Amino acid sequence: MELTNQLKSLADKINQLKDKIETEESTKHAFVLPFINMLGYDAFNPLEVVPEFTADLGLKKGEKVDYAIFQNGDPILIVECKSWKENLTVHSSQLFRYFHVTKTRFALLTNGIQYQFFTDLDEKNKMDQKPFLEFDIVNLKENSIIEIAKFHKSSFNVDHIVNNASALKYTKEIKKQINDELGNPSNEFVKLFANKVYTGRLTEKVLEEFKELVQKAFNQFISEKINDRLNAALNKETIKQKAEQIEPIEEESRVVTSEEEMEGFRIIIAILRRKLPVNRIICRDTQSYFGILLDDNNRKPLCRLHLNGGKKHIGLFNDNKTEVKHAIQSVDDIYQFEKELLETVGLYEME
Incomplete structure (x- = not known):
């Protein structure tokens, strides 16, 4: 739970500061070093975290990786950092070169927001082309937090992580194949x-x-x-x-919630749970509309369903929180407004 809260705090910090971060060095100090500290390593202890770690490549001397994390005198993770504005895909080859000249089994490529963890599943002492663990720290899923915790100083175990890395890698690839086939x-x-x-x-x-x-x-x-x-x-x-x-609310005592309204509510949840926990999406039925709120807060409407009249509508909210109605034939048409519903959630995340 503590790690989860720390990661959330870092994500909030990134959202607040990223537009003011201009350089790679600033990215390291503002985003990457706090992440390393969360893993239980003291960034100011040269026996645990070594900046500009030497990774000479044959005759090519002076090659350095941004950080190396040590445990019991041996490097356990090398970290290559880029500016938060950069795409990581084009930089994996640089880390690939560093990997085979160090004793570590793990490498991390990050821009402070996207994190890619690599190991050597395909060929020993040769970094895999694809990461076995990849996540966006400002949009973390619970299963990613579980995997991050395995790199914490208090629970780090090379064999355990490597054995699990294979399952993670192939599960991710299978999920991608399923997504492609469904699309x-x-x-x-x-x-x-x-x-x-x-x-x-x-x-x-x-x-x-x-x-x-x-x-x-x-x-x-x-x-x-x-x-x-x-x-x-x-x-x-x-x-x-x-x-x-x-005690009942007198105004709502005459309200009867229809099965069609509940079906619409379930569709809204199915869409919004990609960004929100289910328990934050609350419905309130009234005589004139079926309202869906964020955190049961009237000031945070997500949408309204108008299903009991002659014509059916879904009410969406713009930047000014003004409702705009859209005609629908059935509750299944709600799926057509997935993009707008997710954008409404984004408006409240920016507040």
Whole structure:
């Protein structure tokens, strides 16, 4: 929990300061060194953190990596830093050269916001082309925090991290393949399912038809699974809220929440949970609209659903928190406004 809070504080600091950070050196001191300190290493102790660590390459002398973290007299992690404005992809080859002349099994390439951890899974003492752990510190997921904690001084174990790195690397690659297939299914992927349900000959025309069907089926399946879990969570939360309710609000006593409104609410949660924990997305039903708020705060409306009249609308909020209504045919049309809903969350994050 302490590491989670420290990482969140650093993320807040980065969001506040990054536009004022102009150089690579400033990035190191403002963003990277605090991260190293969070891992339990004293940046001012030369026995633990060595800046400008020498990594001579054959006849090429004077090559230095920005930091080397030591434990028991041996380097356990070399760190190459770039300005927060730079794309890390073009710099991995530089770290690749440093890796094989040091004794470490791990290398970190970072611009203070994006972090890429490498090891030598493919060939011993030769840094892999792809990182086994990669994250954005201002948009951290819980599983990434768990992996970061393994590099903490108090729990660092080379064998444990290396053994886990293989699973992380291939899990990430598999997730990428799944994402690609869901976005644009390959013929092989389509055939896998078409062969199980279609008895005719898989012509090019049939495959093209099944491509759309497979994509649609998978997206619906995922959406339904999410909705089932959210429905269970919402029912549990509703029971809890009723138990804690001391006195009813007279204005809301005549309000009847429809199943269609709850279905719309579950779709909103499915979209916004990419940026927000579910417990921060709260609904309030009124006689004129079904409101969805951030942190149950009337000053932070996320959207409104107008579903009980003759025509259905979704109300979205602009920079001035003014509601703009958009006509929809059914609650499924809410998915068309994913970008706008996520942008509304971003407005409150900037406050």
